[in-house]
Amino acid sequence: MSTERKTIRVGILAVQIHRKAIKNLHLGVYPPNGRVRVAAPLAVSDHAIRLAVINKLGWIKKQQTQFARQPRQSKREMVSGETHYFQGRAYRLRVVEGDVGPRVQIKNSSTLILFLKEKSGVIDRDFVLQAWYRDRLKEMIPRLLEKWQPILGVRVAEWGIRKMKTKWGSCNSDARRIWLNLELVKKPVPCLEYLLVHELAHLLERKHNDRFLSILDKAMPKWRAHRQELNAAPLGHETWRY
Numbered sequence: 001m002s003t004e005r006k007t008i009r010v011g012i013l014a015v016q017i018h019r020k021a022i023k024n025l026h027l028g029v030y031p032p033n034g035r036v037r038v039a040a041p042l043a044v045s046d047h048a049i050r051l052a053v054i055n056k057l058g059w060i061k062k063q064q065t066q067f068a069r070q071p072r073q074s075k076r077e078m079v080s081g082e083t084h085y086f087q088g089r090a091y092r093l094r095v096v097e098g099d100v101g102p103r104v105q106i107k108n109s110s111t112l113i114l115f116l117k118e119k120s121g122v123i124d125r126d127f128v129l130q131a132w133y134r135d136r137l138k139e140m141i142p143r144l145l146e147k148w149q150p151i152l153g154v155r156v157a158e159w160g161i162r163k164m165k166t167k168w169g170s171c172n173s174d175a176r177r178i179w180l181n182l183e184l185v186k187k188p189v190p191c192l193e194y195l196l197v198h199e200l201a202h203l204l205e206r207k208h209n210d211r212f213l214s215i216l217d218k219a220m221p222k223w224r225a226h227r228q229e230l231n232a233a234p235l236g237h238e239t240w241r242y
Contacts, residue, residue, distance in 0.1 A: 013053065026038070148193070159177065164183075169199045
């Protein structure tokens with residue numbers, strides 16, 4: 001597939017352009033700093049992209065302001081006393097080193113205990129915690145698919161979990177495959193459900209048009225509230241959309 005990547009300036013905005021073999025132009029503003037990215041068909045000129053960005057300047061500034069006000073998590077050092085999230089709840093991390101196999105345990109709905117061998121480093125601790133997060137999300141998704149696929153009248157051929165820097169999820173409607181961001185395991189379950197329903201709806205309608213919105217409205221009437229909660233949750237320290 002032919003693609004082209006470049007950056008242009010529209011006033012004070014740096015706009016990343018990704019040209020590829022698509023039919024429509026898509027403009028996005030991404031956390032944590034309001035990065036502006038345009039995915040455009042190969043034949044669309046820089047001038048046309050500039051006009052599209054200028055036409056959406058008010059919306060772009062609004063999104064950037066929201067991201068600037070959004071709370072940030074500090075960089076995780078993986079030490080006792082640090083705050084980590086699971087299913088929307090904050091937990092205090094307690095690191096226990098000794099002659100034990102690596103594992104994670106939740107205690108009293110307030111503490112996340114990380115068991116490791118002695119002299120474990122930050123990378124080792126993070127690896128164990130991320131593996132635990134992935135396993136928990138793998139347990140949750142099949143139950144949610146069983147719930148929501150019949151409601152929307154669709155069925156995925158494949159699903160998976162990824163660490164994504166710019167999206168909460170994605171859908172390949174041709175392959176009937178969806179991907180969910182590992183970070184979703186840290187968010188409230190209704191937020192995860194909203195994102196899953198969002199991607200399932202793309203199996204019925206690829207674009208974010210009126211038909212797509214009506215599908216969400218019918219399947220999950222409170223989806224806007226869940227989306228707002230998801231976007232208001234603390235951002236991870238990594239460059240991190242929906």
